[in-house]
Amino acid sequence: MKVFKFGGASIKDAAAVKNVASILERYRSESLVVVVSAMGKTTNALEAVVAAHAKQNGQAQGLIEALKDQHYGLMQELFDAGDEVFATVNDTFVEADWVLEEKPSDNYDYMYDQIVCVGELVSSKIVTAYLNKIGLRTHWLDARDVVATDNTYREGWVNWEKTKPNALKTVQPLLDQGGFVLTQGFIGSTSENFTTTLGREGSDYSAAIFSFCLDSESMTIWKDVPGVLNADPRLFENTIKLDRLSYREAIEMTYYGAQVIHPKTIKPLQNKSIPLFVKSFLNPEAPGTEISSDTEDTYPPIIVVEKNQTLLHIITNDYSFVAEQHIARLFADLAALRIFVNMMQNTAISFSICVPNVPERIEKFIKGISDEFRVKREDGLELITVRHYNEDTVNNLKKGMIVLFEERIRNTLQMVVKNVPAIERRAVELERAKG
Numbered sequence: 518m519k520v521f522k523f524g525g526a527s528i529k530d531a532a533a534v535k536n537v538a539s540i541l542e543r544y545r546s547e548s549l550v551v552v553v554s555a556m557g558k559t560t561n562a563l564e565a566v567v568a569a570h571a572k573q574n575g576q577a578q579g580l581i582e583a584l585k586d587q588h589y590g591l592m593q594e595l596f597d598a599g600d601e602v603f604a605t606v607n608d609t610f611v612e613a614d615w616v617l618e619e620k621p622s623d624n625y626d627y628m629y630d631q632i633v634c635v636g637e638l639v640s641s642k643i644v645t646a647y648l649n650k651i652g653l654r655t656h657w658l659d660a661r662d663v664v665a666t667d668n669t670y671r672e673g674w675v676n677w678e679k680t681k682p683n684a685l686k687t688v689q690p691l692l693d694q695g696g697f698v699l700t701q702g703f704i705g706s707t708s709e710n711f712t713t714t715l716g717r718e719g720s721d722y723s724a725a726i727f728s729f730c731l732d733s734e735s736m737t738i739w740k741d742v743p744g745v746l747n748a749d750p751r752l753f754e755n756t757i758k759l760d761r762l763s764y765r766e767a768i769e770m771t772y773y774g775a776q777v778i779h780p781k782t783i784k785p786l787q788n789k790s791i792p793l794f795v796k797s798f799l800n801p802e803a804p805g806t807e808i809s810s811d812t813e814d815t816y817p818p819i820i821v822v823e824k825n826q827t828l829l830h831i832i833t834n835d836y837s838f839v840a841e842q843h844i845a846r847l848f849a850d851l852a853a854l855r856i857f858v859n860m861m862q863n864t865a866i867s868f869s870i871c872v873p874n875v876p877e878r879i880e881k882f883i884k885g886i887s888d889e890f891r892v893k894r895e896d897g898l899e900l901i902t903v904r905h906y907n908e909d910t911v912n913n914l915k916k917g918m919i920v921l922f923e924e925r926i927r928n929t930l931q932m933v934v935k936n937v938p939a940i941e942r943r944a945v946e947l948e949r950a951k952g
């Protein structure tokens with residue numbers, strides 16, 4: 518069997534859903550597990566619902582009604598008025614309505630997961646119904662019956678020992694009946710049957726979980742780009758498609774923040790040598806990118822830009838040296854607040870870290886260490902990582918930027934920069950490395 522994953526962009530409207538169906542049509546006779554995300558920007562919209570509910574500002578209901586209308590509008594283009602899918606989708610939205618009728622929970626992350634999961638539940642119901650309507654037999658599967666997690670809401674940790682047997686028990690019999698199995702990305706369930714989510718953009722990871730547990734022959738993620746490129750095409754003009762990537766290279770890229778694949782996706786596939794294809798849903802015949810094996814090829818410079826970074830310069834209150842016990846304390850606090858350190862540097866009297874700007878967490882961190890440390894904070898920075906760099910590329914990248922700090926380790930260069938003129942798209946020579 519094979520696993521396919523279709524992200525939000527691939528099912529953003531009725532025409533997009535029809536396009537996905539036309540891709541699946543070609544695989545009619547194959548044993549396929551199809552994982553889908555919420556439609557378009559639904560997850561962002563649901564996050565706004567959760568925030569409004571938490572604030573009790575009276576806007577939550579209106580926001581969810583708008584989202585319902587959007588889904589019903591799309592469904593009217595795909596189904597006849599009397600189709601039972603309208604009732605099915607309505608029932609799912611009603612579950613979110615129940616949560617909104619209650620007082621907001623003190624546990625924001627728990628409440629978030631109970632509401633945000635609706636995006637994937639409804640998208641999967643709509644796509645399943647459409648495939649069945651056009652004669653592609655498809656079984657709907659609740660991913661929460663398979664993906665078992667702990668209760669770290671919004672970032673559920675997968676319990677593989679439970680998930681593996683669940684997958685075999687629930688998915689295999691459906692595949693044996695013939696037809697596709699279609700399920701949700703992004704969501705799982707605790708041992709008490711509360712819904713969890715796996716972290717934003719987590720549907721790629723869900724597909725990898727199914728691939729791993731079912732020993733799939735390959736996994737394909739269908740994107741709005743021709744494959745994995747050597748930089749984000751939204752930021753760079755002359756990107757190159759990478760035909761092949763090793764697992765190792767893909768892990769490095771996604772770890773540094775390349776948004777094209779969720780960082781947790783590759784490892785389970787690598788462990789079982791399952792190839793990952795990244796293909797375009799706009800041009801399904803094109804070969805895309807194959808991520809497999811660990812033999813390193815020569816790569817062109819690969820650039821990853823992470824925006825919205827903050828630099829914290831930390832100095833002891835008594836101007837003493839920043840020593841090991843200080844660093845141990847700082848990291849304990851960072852870990853407790855789940856602040857991820859992207860880069861660090863220490864001098865005799867200061868310790869600097871570059872972290873994603875999550876204001877609530879950073880403020881808590883600064884306050885929490887104020888008994889021992891003073892912090893100078895600089896927001897609005899970018900972290901640029903270049904794998905397989907050459908001097909030309911690096912010099913071009915630096916044009917117009919103020920480099921605050923830079924580090925080179927073997928073939929990886931990282932720099933924290935201030936993008937002063939706010940260059941949106943960059944024309945940097947992204948040539949293939951010679952050699």
Ligand code: ADP
Binds near residue numbers: 524
């Ligand atoms: P999905 O719909 O599956 O969630 P995403 O929007 O998360 O898809 O990912 C696809 C987007 O990732 C592309 O539209 C592209 O702008 C962006 N992207 C960032 N870095 C890269 C890269 N190195 N190669 C290809 N796409 C990239």
Ligand code: ASP
Binds near residue numbers: 703
């Ligand atoms: N719908 C979720 C999100 O937007 C998961 C995903 O799309 O991968 O984050």
Ligand code: MG
Binds near residue numbers: 524525718
């Ligand atoms: Mg995505």
